[in-house]
Amino acid sequence: MKNKSKLFTIGLVTSWYSSNIGVLLLNKYLLSNYGFKYPIFLTMCHMTACSLLSYIAIAWMKMVPMQTIRSRVQFFKISALSLVFCVSVVFGNISLRFLPGEPSFHLFGFIMCIAATAARALKSVLQGILLSSEGEKLNSMNLLLYMAPIAVVFLLPATLIMEENVVGVTLALARDDIKIIWYLLFNSALAYFVNLTNFLVTKHTSALTLQVLGNAKGAVAVVVSILIFRNPVSITGMLGYTLTVFGVILYSEAKKRSK
Template sequence: MTLKKEAWLTYVTLIPVVTGVIIASGGEPSFHVFGFIMCVGATAARALKTVVQGILLSSEGEKLNSMNLLLYMAPIAVVVLLPATLYMEENVVGITIALARQDFGIVWLLLFNSTLAYFVNLTNFLVTKHTSALTLQVLGNAKGAVAVVVSILIFRNPVSVTGMAGYTLTVIGVILYSEAKKRSKNGPV
């Protein structure tokens, strides 16, 4: 969409990132084809959103900064996600109110969670503005691999050898991508 070209080495380093994700997905103990298709669709939609936000943040005509973009995108997210939440999670409002009546601490946890979400989105926009949409997507894959490792350590979630091999390959690909980006900034590759 932006017609921006990367160094050839950068494209080569994406191969282990993508391959690792595919291997890890196939090695998932609860793998399901429909879930995989939905995941690919969500990844494509996230990539499109990131590219569009990168265009909006770098466009001279728009003059949007990260805070303004978040200001415009948040209401759209509420309009899209609130009806889906109310439909898919029956009586979520009633359950939340009942939990708050039992223990008011849940209100503080929800406020803390909302604040963290705000800063995650703001950081997401800042990373996109100062690097690129591609870098943000690669970092997203690294975050997924780290989340799996943390879930194994904390929750003892099962993972296959194939899955671990895929996550390891993804992390290696992210490291190679980082090195390729450093080299391309220092000179032609």
């Protein structure tokens, strides 16, 4: 049973890594190479897809039983998680506009990366509480079902205020190149899978493990990004990511010894 559980966890982490890096690279391509400079709208597309696909999976396909929100406090916790999640993703997407390659450096892009990382850490803790608290326990798919529409509510006014006429610009781009629509649809669907596997990894590991794995994922994404986008590599950047991988190894060893 232990071996099966370990293989299941490895499969979850692999799925999370693959889909996450796929979304990251496609976001990077859209925001940096393609010239689609609307990170908030892109995040809203992701959350809209998560809302629709979560409802289809739970209400229509009956993949898991639908759970209800039990209290106002639980609703506020889910809302807080949605807000923190929006901040982490939007800041991460904004950073891609200034850091077209992970090993590159831009001060504002760096600040956005740090802010996104801090928000992701807070999100992981809140997520862990909502997935494990006995009084307010929600399975991962139901949490995403309730979280995603709330995130859309937060993102819609931000998009309208900060990214004026984004719909008109997108339609104009689609008239010249229909592939932009397919990029957005595929990217949004993949984002649903990222969030689903993210919640499942949190449930089967811990918030701290998720954060450590997320940092290691950044190093893997760098290698893939360099191979695809041919980004320049600095010695300082490579030393930083080597240190990240070394930290992940130390954490893994410390966790083994604690058991």
